[in-house]
Amino acid sequence: MPTRSATWNPTVSVVIPTVGKPGLRRAVESVLAQTHPVAEVHVVLNSDRDVDIPGDPRVRLTRYVERRNGNAARMAGVRKCTGDLVAFLDDDDTWQPTKIERQVRDVTEAGLAGSSTWISSTSVRVEFDDSSEIWPRAPYDPRRSLENNLLRRHRVRRGQAFLPSSTLLFPRSLPTTVPLDEELSLHQDLTWLLQLSRNVPGLVVRQLSDALVTYDATGEGISRSISLARELDWARDHLGSSTPRDRGDYYLGSVMAYARREGGVGPMVRVLSEGLRVGRPGAPAVGYACGAIASGLLKAVASGVRRPRRRGTEVTAGAEVRQ
Structure with missing residues (x-):
């Protein structure tokens, strides 16, 4: 059973799949600036180009030569992780300095330290070309399943349930139990979350209401293609x-x-x-x-x-x- 522990201090590994976007260095720096220090940052480069990353010993660059999708790169990074917990971050997004600390504290206070069946998220500041919004507009409802939260619409306006990969923190065993689909070219994070909802009994989802991630909705991302x-x-x-x-x-x-x-x-x-x-x-x-x-x-x-x-x-x- 999960135990509540005020002294729980898990090690955290971070996986950043990238094709070498200009924002990569900024993303990595936001990880290195965390108030809960991360143990390692695996930058999985799906390209043969040179990239600009900080010269910190915790940053490990892996050149993923198979040129497959983001999930394949994420799983390649997960296999190299040694931390108790794993977090994903896309190369055009950034974290607030307290993101990991706040998530670890919330999971601890919820009595989930030691459990392997939870996933943590945060709200997001979505940056558009000429404006920004905080998503999701409605908080995650723990009385309903993860699938129901993701698919059901409770408001006419956009910005319903939103758990992008850059917000996620979870036990390292979770993507081993339910691997990410390495052949999928769209809705990679949504598909994995649906699979978790359907295949992990007793899955607990926590979502902090504060926007601790900045999500870049500008430019030509995968969703726009x-x-x-x-x-x-x-x-x-x-x-x-x-x-x-x-x-x-x-x-x-x-x-x-x-x-x-x-x-x-x-x-x-x-x-x-x-x-x-x-x-x-x-x-x-x-x-x-x-x-x-x-x-x-x-x-x-x-x-x-x-x-x-x-x-x-x-x-x-x-x-x-x-x-």
């Missing part, structure tokens, strides 16, 4: 065992966001149709989907109004419909 077709394939492959409410909410929330980004009302209507067919979404998800479609219709109408006619030509009714 995901097409609607790939997103639909992922949902069909990984949500079959989810409840109808959770599945429907994910379709009308997250999948709808990808359809909205692709532009055009047609893809959004198709996602709405499939979501209603395979699930039973709640009112907030339906509200988000309907708002997205209404916004698309308004943009389409406004675009048609602004498009000028050429002099001396007539637009036939058929052309108007196609337009």
